[in-house]
Amino acid sequence: MRMSKGLFPTLKEAPKEAKIVSHKLMIRAGLMRKLASGIYTYLPLGYRVIRKIENIIREEMNKTGAQEVLLSALSPQELWEESGRWEVYGPELMRIKDRHNRLFGLGPTHEEVITDLVRREVKSYKQLPLTLYQIQTKFRDEIRPRFGMMRAREFHMKDAYSFDKDEKDLGKNYKRMYEAYQNIFDRCGLRYKAVEADTGPIGGDISHEFMVLAKTGEDRIVYCRKCGYAANVNRAEYVKPGVKGQGSRVKEKGLKKVKTPGMKTVEEVTGFLKCKPKELVKTLIYKVDGIPVAILIRGDHGVNERRLEKLLKAKEISLADEKTIEKVTGAPLGYSGPVRLKIKIIADSDVAAMKNMISGANKKDYHLININIDRDFKADKVLDIRSVIPGDRCPKCKTKLTFSRGIEVGHVFKLGTKYSQALKATFSDEKGKERPLIMGCYGIGLDRIMAASIEQNHDGNGIIWPSSIAPYQVLILVVNNQDKKQVKLAEEVYKSLEKEEIEVLLDDRDLRAGAKFKDADLMGIPLRITIGNKTIKENRIEIKIRKTNKIHEINKKDLISKIRSLLEM
RNA sequence: CGGGGAGUGGCGCAGUUUGGUUUAGCGCGCAGCGUUCGGGACGCUGAGGUCGUGGGUUCGAAUCCCACCUCCCCGACCA
Incomplete structure (x- = not known):
């Protein structure tokens, strides 16, 4: 892509409403713009990142044997009434009326819709296990949208639902998904912890949250550095440190x-x-x-x-x-x-x-x-019913627990029969007996992965994308657009990379070098090729790594192989 | 929803206290011309604003009063 031909609006200053780094940088680097409170438009650069994340998720989901579907965002009131959530979900469920005055909910999550589908199509244990997923837009009328895409009212989510004949199979499915989630977050380059979590309004018994460690996270978690125990503070187990026998000596005063x-x-x-x-x-x-x-x-x-x-x-x-x-x-x-x-x-x-x-x-x-x-x-x-506090020890190995803040990017639940019972989604087992399906559900927030990645990977100059989710892999910067030699060489390099299907951005805009350098750092493309006078004179191509600031000077003929090896690091 | 703050060209802000000296200003950005060209250049010229919206007070309102809208921050069944 030639930058001169596209929309790459960068900003020197962030709008004052942006408070956290990821939000500021997403706006400054031209990834998104705000439309209304908690509602955003993705610009070309931002949407490329979303699609990168989407593809990683899709690949890992498909590997587990799950099948992709696309459910409607709009679903009828009656369906939500069957599960009881038309009432329970409260004002967070956005509701709209059609021209006949019939009410619809804008899906904040899709247990009802998927269960309805499956109860119609699945009748026998022979059709199980079955896991379906989708990557789709979700709507939640958040009480207070904040931090840009971190808590938005319209966002993107991968949600998967598993259907099993018994708890044992659900356990297998749950484990498979848990592992797929680890692969996904590893591939996205995130530093995270899987923690034991509360099930909240979705319901169910067992659940884990995947938390990206970041100061700006809205959740508080504890974990053990020694044995790996980790949990959300609202449900963390702990062992109290030894109590000093004071207190008993304090004299009781009059009421x-x-x-x-x-x-x-x-x-x-x-x-x-x-x-x-x-x-x-x-x-x-x-x-x-x-x-x-x-x-x-x-x-x-x-x-x-x-x-x-x-x-x-x-x-x-x-x-x-x-x-x-x-x-x-x-x-x-x-x-x-x-x-x-x-x-x-x-x-x-x-x-x-x-x-x-x-x-x-x-x-x-x-x-x-x-x-x-x-x-x-x-x-x-x-x-002992208070929640965990600093100083408490790990319930498994008695090591002092570490406190941290986290951004929830994924959540897996064992739902059991909560929805299948409410919606009467049943199957016939081996003995011909009718039983409710055993369900699990598994969600990932795509926008949050993007924001969380920026929270973890940035410096004073801008974003530092891991190459797996970077909008482009290489940026070619032409120092002086007036210099025909430079332009010619840049074009040549650009075409050779395109031919090799390396995702490349050519900064051929008619700007001064300084401005282009600043923008390159802001946008955080992993590799930058600078083409200027020096390049021409020395006949060597300069590649700079965004993350380390390290510069490699190489011969033109080694360019492609060098880029490939640098990107794999 | 409760509390706090803010709305002035695309972005960041000044001006509002004490209404008139402002033809509503500054920096960035934008357009044109020229000089420049390896880390956000410089000069000249220029475009762009119903001062959030609607009422009101006044000879006169960005500025005072009333109502509403939008946005941001903090908190939310922890007594």
């Missing part, structure tokens, strides 16, 4: 009620009472299988709901609504406390070790100070 008008949150209360969050106890009212239970957790800790669910052997837990809280505590949200509470109380073990704690008084605008366990209230159970 006191204090007025805290309008102070509800930990921040407000600690600010008002001039104390630290760790002296406070949060009394969270949960519904455990429908029954209200009070969970006591230290002010600076969070609840690991996954753990709680497991330890209580509960099917479903969730925070109670405000009405339930008022009924149970006799006070509005923000003033709950354990003293004289009539429901079951479960305390985190860190709370059990506290003395003279502060909590709500179960009365509006009042808190209690110097609360002590056993004296002022009794906990029905003491459990």
Whole structure:
């Protein structure tokens, strides 16, 4: 491609709305432009990257034996009602009406549509296992789109769905996909971790997220450097470091009620009472299988709901609504406390070790100070239910856990029969018995791979693409466009690369050399061939590696082989 | 949705506090001519703006008032 003939709009300055590097660089390098909040247009350069990523994914998916389909983005309300998600998904599901006033959802994910397809076409265990995938545009009306393509309302996703006759086969499929995902992210040149994850609104039992390690990531993860254990903090297991026997020696002070008008949150209360969050106890009212239970957790800790669910052997837990809280505590949200509470109380073990704690008084605008366990209230159970904190150790090998931030680029789930049961997608097994299909689902965000790659691979001058997803492999820069010799040589080199099917960009724009150099660095093409006076004089071709800044000067006849070997590095 | 900030040529900004001295300005970019040409050159000339939108106040509004729209940031069932 000749740059003089195409659209390559680079910018010296990024628009002020862009806050993180990948977003800034994607706009500056002319990969995309914003259309509306969370909605973007891909320019030629950006779309080439997306297609590169798409092809890597396609190749790896096909290797697993999965087949590619294309499902409609638009799907009828009735289908979503069958699964219950027309309600459950909430405002994040974009809905539109057709001219007959019939409602449609714009697909944020496609479990319903694929399950509908398969329930019509698959009748027998002989047709299983079956895995279908698609690479398609998705829509999610994000509560707050941000960071450019990182959290957009319209984005691109590969979603795969597996159908099996039993759990064992699902396990095999899950493993196959997990490995395919590793291949994909390896090939894209990302540094990532696969972590144990929560299943969220998609549902299912087991799931792993693939997290690209980056400071700007929205998720927090922990991992063990020694044994490789890794999990999202919201569900990470841990072993507490040895507890120092202090606390027991602290003298118990007298219980006191204090007025805290309008102070509800930990921040407000600690600010008002001039104390630290760790002296406070949060009394969270949960519904455990429908029954209200009070969970006591230290002010600076969070609840690991996954753990709680497991330890209580509960099917479903969730925070109670405000009405339930008022009924149970006799006070509005923000003033709950354990003293004289009539429901079951479960305390985190860190709370059990506290003395003279502060909590709500179960009365509006009042808190209690110097609360002590056993004296002022009794906990029905003491459990380790807080979420992981720095200092905690690996549940498998007891090494201290490392904290990091991650960008979720992929997620694999074992769904089980959640959707097949709701949509009555069944098959006949070997004995002729009708059973629901066992499902798995597997997603990858293409745009996020692109953004995450930039987060991990850039410098002060711009993007540094790994050659696997670079929009072009080589950029030829003509230093002086007026110099006929230079132009002629550049054309010659350009044509020889094109002939070899090396993806090449020729910067033949009528700009000064400096501007072209800046743009070349910004766009991050892995190899740059500079053709200037020096080239002509010395009769040697100069190749610069974007990543290392290393310059190779070679004879013209070795050009192609040198480029090939440099690209394979 | 709650809180904060911002909308002035394509991009980045000044001007708004105290309405008139601005014919609305600057840098970059864009067009033409000339000189230049290995890391965002220089000179001259020029094009491009309903100052987010709609009302209002006033002799006079980018500037004051009201309403709305858009964009960005922080937070969101953690009491």
